[in-house]
Amino acid sequence: MLIMIPSFIYIFFIFIGTWISISSVSMFGMWLGLEFNLMAFLPMIINLENNKKSSEAAIKYFLIQAIASLMVLMSFLIYFFLSNFFIFSLPNLILTISLSMKLGMAPFYLWFPEVMEGLNWINALILLTWQKISPLVILSLFFNFKLLIFLSLLSALVGAIMGLNQTSLRKIMTFSSIAHLGWMTSIISFDSNLWLLYFMVYSFTSFIMVLAFIMFNINYFSQIAMMKSTKKKMIIFINMLSLGGIPPLLGFFPKLMAFSILKSSIPILMLLITSSLITLYFYMRICFSTFTLYNQTKLWNYKEIHKKKITSLSILSFMTLVGMIPMSVWFF
Template sequence: MKPPILIIIMATIMTGTMIVMLSSHWLLIWIGFEMNMLAVIPILMKKYNPRAMEASTKYFLTQATASMLLMMGVTINLLYSGQWVISKISNPIASTMMTTALTMKLGLSPFHFWVPEVTQGITLMSGMILLTWQKIAPMSVLYQISPSINTNLLMLMALASVLVGGWGGLNQTQLRKIMAYSSIAHMGWMAAIITYNPTMMILNLTLYILMTLSTFMLFMLNSSTTTLSLSHMWNKFPLVTSMILILMLSLGGLPPLSGFIPKWMIIQELTKNNMIIIPTLMAITALLNLYFYLRLTYNTALTMFPSTNNMKMKWQFEYTKKATLLPPLIITSTMLLPLTPMLSVLD
């Protein structure tokens, strides 16, 4: 893809997301979603092959269906309230349809089927955009309509997403599919808290984006797409293997790392709202995610591929890829736990 075209497409994606985030009018929000969706499809098909085309078609069909549902919900709401304003949702059917459309755009269960398939069919860079930037717009709309969302429906979807995200990733060897199931599980945690404390959802989304960006950048560094290719990494980038280990544990939500903050605060907030069983179930199901993250760390850092490099002469090509943003991203993805008291003031 030529640079001027790429710049125009990326600008359209960003503009679409910004329109959705900054609008309080349903028609503008819908237009922003459409701009974003149509501009992302060339990015998904950047490296053209039949698999990428299939993934882009699946993405387009799902997102178009979600947009249609959203517009239908907005129209029903317009008939009842006579207003296009996002803050006024007077009809429960309209609210349910809007929530369903936005969860379909996010890939929450039971509308999660497109996420692993689409992510697997595209390049690592496109996958990174799909699993980070593309979550911002639907989440911002959910944040704005959170007072009128059906809490029981969203909590059911959240529980199902955390379960599917953990269960689906267990037998995967493809890194993009593992990251897709990880995304489904994280979206479940965000959906669980959004009606009780929307600010905490923003915190969770920010940390999830930071951790996912760091992980994808480390995968792109070595062009790793399978767990087998990760086991070759110790011979080329010994430091990167330890970084992937720490990042995976952070994604799993282990205590000394940044990934523990949202899980800790969400469980605390849910228990404050007299809920014991749901956070307990979510914490237990998160162990499934932790299992496949640990499997990745085992493949990366604790196993050695049966070929050692004892020669004095370097046999690899010189490394040419730039990793400018990686150091700050890795630091923020792993070392933010001491800031938790400051973050808890945001509630």
């Protein structure tokens, strides 16, 4: 029990840091919330007993986030003290770059997959979802339109292409996150608050995926192909396709919503759709391979889990299957 207390404290401060950032009325408060998040998440990363890469991941995460936080503070200082000497768009330019670094958007994404490889699945889920809330909220308030559009399209394409030849599920989730960031920041650049709905659906789908990986104790694509249970494979299959955004699954709803927002800019929408098709390709490749290939030799052991846990995971997967219908009715 004593071992769990520090983790609870760190999660509490991560929550407080995010709350400070999104509710602050001052730029200093936003920066302070980002620092709370950084300093609370670092101790959670370090887990030398189970993962030897965790210390390396913590150092890389700290260095990148510290540099980005310094740039955020610099842009805020320019807003306050040097706005008469600089072009007003300069602070927005610096802030867009720094927050893109914090989010792991292209071309500042190189730290992201390396850090993910050093995390357990719980910390990976926090990095993929909760840690993105504060930077995205600040980015929705201060951004340079042309730069953000460029970074969003680059992220969507890089996330899709770099995920093609990955076998590690953590890296697949990482590049999927980068591609989804491209969609979310594209919605933000058109001054729409609907990116929050996109983020909620993405977080829910990622949560089910990570929960399945934890329950089935799998980390690589080969382990999925070895699984004997068709039901387990179907759970991963449905949620992967939902994360890729194939209709009529829940993951298609935020993309349908993005279509209605970005329909005024056809070139941007076409590039995003192209990246989404590439993402769907490597998801479909993984899914079809799991059903058509089966290796009788066990290279890894996967743990058998209780039927009640399988049932709860099946219910969550069913929500991604039918969730598109009520959300579409609500939106339209």
